[in-house]
Every structure is written in structure tokens, then in C-alpha cells.
Amino acid sequence: MTAIDVSGLRKSHQGFEAVRGISFEVAEGEIFALLGRNGAGKTTTIEVLAGFQRADGGTVRVLGLDPHADRAAVRGRTGVMLQEAGFFPDLTVARTVDTWRDFTAAPRPRDEALELAGLRARSGTKVRQLSGGEKRRLDLALALLGRPELLFLDEPTAGMDPEARAATWQVIRDLAGQGTTILLTTHYLEEAQRLAASMAIMDEGRVVASGGMAETLAARAGRVAFRLPAHVEPGALPLPVTVERGLAVCRAEDPDLAAQTLLTWAAERGLRLAGLEVRAATLEDLFMEMSAR
Numbered sequence: 001m002t003a004i005d006v007s008g009l010r011k012s013h014q015g016f017e018a019v020r021g022i023s024f025e026v027a028e029g030e031i032f033a034l035l036g037r038n039g040a041g042k043t044t045t046i047e048v049l050a051g052f053q054r055a056d057g058g059t060v061r062v063l064g065l066d067p068h069a070d071r072a073a074v075r076g077r078t079g080v081m082l083q084e085a086g087f088f089p090d091l092t093v094a095r096t097v098d099t100w101r102d103f104t105a106a107p108r109p110r111d112e113a114l115e116l117a118g119l120r121a122r123s124g125t126k127v128r129q130l131s132g133g134e135k136r137r138l139d140l141a142l143a144l145l146g147r148p149e150l151l152f153l154d155e156p157t158a159g160m161d162p163e164a165r166a167a168t169w170q171v172i173r174d175l176a177g178q179g180t181t182i183l184l185t186t187h188y189l190e191e192a193q194r195l196a197a198s199m200a201i202m203d204e205g206r207v208v209a210s211g212g213m214a215e216t217l218a219a220r221a222g223r224v225a226f227r228l229p230a231h232v233e234p235g236a237l238p239l240p241v242t243v244e245r246g247l248a249v250c251r252a253e254d255p256d257l258a259a260q261t262l263l264t265w266a267a268e269r270g271l272r273l274a275g276l277e278v279r280a281a282t283l284e285d286l287f288m289e290m291s292a293r
């Protein structure tokens with residue numbers, strides 16, 4: 001089943017077209033990463049999908065519903081974590097959650113939501129005393145209150161230290177494991193690559209790449225990098241290379257095979273390929289390529 005179906009979506013803000021006819025689908029129970037540079041249109045897209053803004057063009061279906069026309073129904077089944085939460089700084093974490101519980105149908109118990117978000121130990125702390133990363137966790141706890149079928153997470157790990165980030169990844173994975181569909185944005189491409197089964201990269205309001213994460217990356221060239229041996233010209237190597245920051249870099253569909261070819265060539269000449277690094281394409285490679293156009 002498709003949890004989110006976006007086709008030709010357009011949305012302008014005061015005459016500026018932030019989203020310019022994008023299409024993508026998110027399958028039920030999947031983690032989907034919406035990626036792109038600052039201003040690419042990710043938040044605007046989430047705001048339309050969550051029913052906060054009305055689309056100017058195209059069609060959008062969320063859990064089979066129109067998120068604007070059927071927004072009450074959609075809101076009851078979705079959780080949203082936007083970038084800027086409107087917390088009351090003088091309330092404690094516990095009171096903040098309690099206040100939100102009052103507006104949520106069949107909410108989770110407060111401590112369960114705090115536990116899930118890794119914030120239970122800060123229950124009695126005032127919001128103003130939370131760190132940036134802890135505020136993100138409070139946001140997550142609030143987004144989880146209504147046991148949503150679908151979660152929108154706009155930069156869920158921004159400002160978190162590595163430990164908190166890893167804990168949040170686990171929460172996200174656990175939720176997906178229980179069947180929750182998750183659409184997230186992040187500027188941490190490694191995070192997207194680790195978490196998401198599918199993705200779309202946006203640039204200036206358009207989708208410039210999309211698809212299954214593993215398939216998309218597998219279809220792209222990997223790279224073999226090494227320090228060029230002394231007195232060897234790049235043109236003498238058996239495969240084409242570029243020299244990048246002092247390293248010879250060979251891009252190849254099958255980087256293992258390319259490395260073998262290069263190593264055999266070097267061994268036959270008694271040369272070493274120092275610092276040899278062989279890796280498949282990463283999301284960062286794809287992102288840089290797509291955003292640089």
C-alpha cells in the first residue's frame with residue numbers, strides 16, 4: 001500500500017514557487033528521506049502533506065486522503081515534528097507533554113512517550129533549560145503521543161550529539177519495525193543512507209533524483225583512491241583516473257574489479273598503491289553530483 005502519493009505538487013509562498021511540480025511515493029511502513037540543500041522545498045512539502053498548507057497544483061494523497069480537505073482525519077493519524085516547535089519555556093517537560101496529551105485522542109501515557117524519545121530523565125526540567133538536541137527529543141515525544149501511523153520528521157536529529165543521534169535512529173527504526181511510515185528530512189546524508197529505504201533529492205523545488213536507496217546507489221559508480229606512486233604519471237595507469245587533492249581517483253561501476261586491475265598492474269612493476277581506499281557510491285556522492293548541476 002502507498003502511504004503517501006505526491007503527483008505534480010506545486011506550492012508558492014507570496015509569489016515564490018518553493019515546490020515546482022514534484023512527484024514521489026512512499027510505501028506503507030517504509031522510512032523515506034526527503035533530501036536537498038537549504039531552501040530546496042522540503043519543509044514546504046511536509047507542510048502540504050501534513051495539511052498545514054494547501055497545494056497550489058497537483059494531487060497529494062496521505063493515507064489515501066486529501067491532507068487539506070480531510071485534515072482532521074489526517075491529523076488524527078499522523079505525527080509531525082517540524083523544525084521550530086512552539087514550546088512554553090517555563091513549563092517542565094512533563095507539563096508540556098501533559099498539555100499536548102489534552103489535545104490528542106487516545107494518547108500514549110506521558111512516561112511512555114518520554115521513554116521512547118529518551119527524555120524520561122529530564123521530566124522535571126523546564127523547557128528553557130533543555131539543550132537543542134533535548135528540545136528535538138521533546139518534539140519527537142510530542143509527535144509520538146497519538147501513536148501515529150505516519151510520522152513527518154523535519155530534521156529530527158539536528159543539534160544532537162552522536163550518542164543522542166544513534167538513540168534517535170533506533171527509535172525511528174523501532175517505529176518503522178512496528179509498521180509506522182516515516183518521512184524524514186535531514187542534512188546528514190550518512191543518516192539518510194543508514195535509515196531510509198527510499199529517498200528523493202530536491203533542488204530548487206524539483207525532484208532531481210529518487211528511488212530505492214540501495215538500488216539507486218548500486219547503479220552508480222564507486223571509487224578507488226590511492227596515492228600515486230612516485231614518478232608515475234596518471235596516464236600510465238591501466239584505468240583512467242583524476243587527481244583530487246593529491247589522490248589518484250578512479251571511478252568505476254565495479255570498484256572491486258578496478259582495484260584488482262590497479263593492484264595487479266602495480267605488483268607487476270613492484271609498486272605500492274599507498275592509502276588504497278575502495279568504496280561503493282555513497283549518498284553524499286549522489287547528492288553532491290545532483291546539487292552541483
Ligand SMILES: Nc1ncnc2c1ncn2[C@@H]1O[C@H](COP(=O)(O)OP(=O)(O)OP(=O)(O)O)[C@@H](O)[C@H]1O
Nearest residue numbers: 013014016018036037038039040041042043044045
Ligand atoms: N512562509 C514563507 N514565505 C515566503 N517564502 C517562504 C516561506 N516559507 C518558505 N519560503 C521559501 O521557500 C523556499 C523553500 O523553503 P523550505 O523551507 O521549504 O526549504 P527547505 O528545503 O525545508 O530548507 P531547509 O533545509 O533550510 O529547511 C525557500 O526559498 C524559502 O525562503
